[in-house]
Amino acid sequence: MAIQNSWMGLRPQARLRLETRNYASGSLAKRVSDDGIGVMDAISGRSELADSWIPGVEVFPRKIYPQKGRGHFAELARMDDGVLSRIGLVPRQWASAMMHRDSAKGFHIHPPYLPDGTAAAEWFHGLYVEHPYDYSRRPYGLEQWDVMFFLTGICEMILVDERDGMPRRVMRLIICGDMRSGPDTGGVVIPPGVGHAIRSIGAEDLIMVYGTSTSFNPQWEGRIASRVERALLPEDWIDHLEWGI
Numbered sequence: 001m002a003i004q005n006s007w008m009g010l011r012p013q014a015r016l017r018l019e020t021r022n023y024a025s026g027s028l029a030k031r032v033s034d035d036g037i038g039v040m041d042a043i044s045g046r047s048e049l050a051d052s053w054i055p056g057v058e059v060f061p062r063k064i065y066p067q068k069g070r071g072h073f074a075e076l077a078r079m080d081d082g083v084l085s086r087i088g089l090v091p092r093q094w095a096s097a098m099m100h101r102d103s104a105k106g107f108h109i110h111p112p113y114l115p116d117g118t119a120a121a122e123w124f125h126g127l128y129v130e131h132p133y134d135y136s137r138r139p140y141g142l143e144q145w146d147v148m149f150f151l152t153g154i155c156e157m158i159l160v161d162e163r164d165g166m167p168r169r170v171m172r173l174i175i176c177g178d179m180r181s182g183p184d185t186g187g188v189v190i191p192p193g194v195g196h197a198i199r200s201i202g203a204e205d206l207i208m209v210y211g212t213s214t215s216f217n218p219q220w221e222g223r224i225a226s227r228v229e230r231a232l233l234p235e236d237w238i239d240h241l242e243w244g245i
Contacts, residue, residue: 036156036172039186054161054169055128056191058083062149064181074178076149076209077187088135089145089189091211099198099206101153105229106197109222112163113143113192121165124193128166143192144220145213150177150185154202162224163193177207195224 007015028045029052031037042049042059060083065073077084084090099105114123131137148157159171176184180202190196200206214220223229233241 032172033170034172036158036174038174038184039176040183042171042173043186052169052171054159054171054191054194055124055132055166056189057159057171057194058087058189059173059186060189061183061186062178064178064185066181072178072181074151074181077147083187083189084147086135087189088138089140089147089213091147092141092213093215094209094211095216096207096209098208099153099200101200101203101205103206104197104199106158106226107160107195107224108197108226109162109195109224110144110146110192110220111222113139119165120163124163124166140213143214144217145192146190146196146210147187147212148190148208148210149187150175151207151209152177152179152202153200153204153206154180155206155208156199156201157188158197159190160195161193162195166193174201177202179204192220197225 007018010018025031026034028037028041028048032042032049032052037045039059039061043061046053063075067073079085079090112120112124114120127137154177155173155175157173157175159173161167161169173188174184175186175188176182178185198206232238
């Protein structure tokens with residue numbers, strides 16, 4: 001049977017609406033902004049992703065040690081070794097959060113610090129283009145950087161660079177929690193000015209632990225396109241509540 005006739009047994013209206021999935025993998029640079037990639041692909045493909053990577057974002061693997069008959073032991077990060085040590089990020093506060101399965105939050109964004117009289121584009125260019133590896137220039141104590149770890153579930157994280165003067169890049173990552181330990185179990189560092197949204201896509205609740213470079217400041221908790229967090233009541237409930245007003 002010719003390919004173009006494969007769907008002739010369907011109603012014409014159904015054929016017009018029909019779509020088929022494209023299983024071609026595509027380049028890593030395309031996948032990181034479209035379908036998403038796992039922690040392992042993000043780390044191993046860092047050089048290939050150079051033009052797609054959001055400056056300041058870090059993705060790193062984590063070690064999970066199975067303990068037969070009991071469970072497991074998992075490291076979050078070491079302050080004298082690894083990514084946080086290399087970039088000089090020492091969290092000032094640690095917190096936890098839990099998201100039920102099939103729930104989502106974000107986009108969240110924290111304001112980047114700007115010195116008085118300095119244009120945003122000039123400041124960011126100096127930090128991430130002219131001196132990308134001089135981590136001592138980063139004002140961690142004056143702005144909120146996040147470092148996130150996931151203990152259970154599977155997280156789909158979307159990052160969008162919204163810093164003025166920086167290329168608007170999108171990264172979509174799949175991160176497995178410790179209970180599903182493997183090559184995609186890892187941590188993520190998120191700079192201020194980078195919007196981040198999270199979806200719980202596993203079969204269980206998503207539990208995260210995260211450190212911040214500053215203590216919690218509600219004035220720094222910005223929201224963009226976050227309606228997903230505010231579940232609406234059914235329309236007939238709303239009609240009933242508003243009836244007679």
